[in-house]
Amino acid sequence: MSVSSVLRLFLLASVWGGSFLFMRITANSLGPAFLIEGRVLTAALCLLLIGVCLRYRLNLLSNIKHFFIIGTTNTAFPFLMFAYAAQTLNASTLAILNSTAPLFGVIIASIWQKEKLKLKATIGLMIGMLGVVFLVGHQAVTLGDDGVLAIFACLSAAFMYGFSANYTKVAPSVTPFENAHGSMWAAVIIVLPLLPFIPIREAVTAPISLSVITLGVVCTGFAYLLYFRLVKDDGPASALSVTFLVPLFGILWGTLFLGEEVGINTLIGALLVITGTILVTGFSLKKAIKNN
Template identity: 75%
Template sequence: MPVASVLRLILLASIWGGSFLFMRLTANSLGPAVLIEGRVLAAALFLLLMSLYLGRKLQFISYIKHFFIIGAFNSAFPFLMFAYAAQTLNASTLAIINSTAPLFGAVIASLWQRERLPLKACLGLLVGMLGVSVLVGQQAMALGEQGLLAISACLLAALMYGFSANYTKVAPVVAPFENAHGSMWASVILVLPLLPFIPIRDPITLPISLSVLVLGVVCTGIAYLLYFKLVKDDGPASALSVTFLVPLFGILWGRLFLGEAIGLNTLLGAILVITGTVLVTGFSFKKKLRKAY
């Protein structure tokens, strides 16, 4: 992997890790629906400006069903689940549970293709789920029913990401930029009906508005562009390695900006989840290093 791609990979991981920080900062004030509507609307408008600048016309009606499927399972609903959980769980926990998406993706792929999971992948699933248990066990006991609901919401969001990853393999052939752009507008439409039912709790201040703007433009719009650039230049397998870096940045940003404690359960849970993901996906750091050098 070229140095430029490595730098993009680290930048992308730091941005996506930061998304959980911004959700944690704003979720309790805005509520999940308003927060995510602001996020996807900011991303959609940013990508619209990019499309006008690049002269790329979005054929939304032609692929409307496809965009709504991607928007629902890759953006709107998982974003809502994480925003709901961010009212209770800390940023590092959100980031680590998010990295279980490839585990769910492997199970869904096995069911979709009617193939048995290899023994190594089954072991990876067990290790990954053990990691989640270690990570959230103490919080679940401390937070009670609310904590269990938040953890369940995160796991459901990761499941949706896993489904979306498998859907894209059989979906209509649409350019990556148009996928990102179209799915964001679909997400805007999907989240909009929820706004009257989840009211804003606190006044919208300038810091909260800026946080939502950064979450939408940087953590969603720009992040998509970086990710699809990695996929195009280095392939999906290399881009997948961002999965292993996001929890590290989630923990780091949570510690630096929110003062979140980094307990033994956090570190051990992160290691187990990442190890499980490596086993399930068959990702090889050794092979990547050989290609890089």
């Protein structure tokens, strides 16, 4: 992995870790529906502009079913669940729970793709889930039922990410840019009917508007392009390591900008989840570097 790729990797992790910071800032004011509609619409417009400038075509109608599946499982539903959870949980917890997606991906693959779970992956699942239990137990004590429901929402989102990852193995062959662009427009349509039922709670201020724009342009549109560039240059194995870095940045940004306290439970939970994910995915930094 080149120096430029390592820098892109850390930049991507910092951007995705920052998405939980911005959701935490905006969720209680906008509510999940308006927050996510603003996020995906801004991202879709950003990608449209990039597509026009770079002359990338989007074959929307010929792949509309595919885009709606991706738009639901990889964008609209998980985004809404994390936005709901952001009303209760801190940015650190959101980022840690997001990193459980590969755990669910392996479980789904064992059922759907008939992939046999190895002993190392099984141990990783147990360790990762222990980390989740550690977080759930603490949130149940400090936040009550609201905290448990929020964590369940995050895990549901992570499950959908795992499902989406498995779906892409049997999905139509579409370019990474089309996947990102098409799924964003599909998500815009999917979230739109929810707006009348989940209204805005408070007046929209300049900081809130700026946070939503940043979520859409930087944490979604720009991040997708950065991720796909990383996959193209260094392969999926190297790009996968971003999963382990996102919680670290989520904790860092939450502490620096929101004054969130990082308790021992958060650190232990993060360590267990990240360790479990590494074991489950079989990720090896040495192999990733050697293959590049």
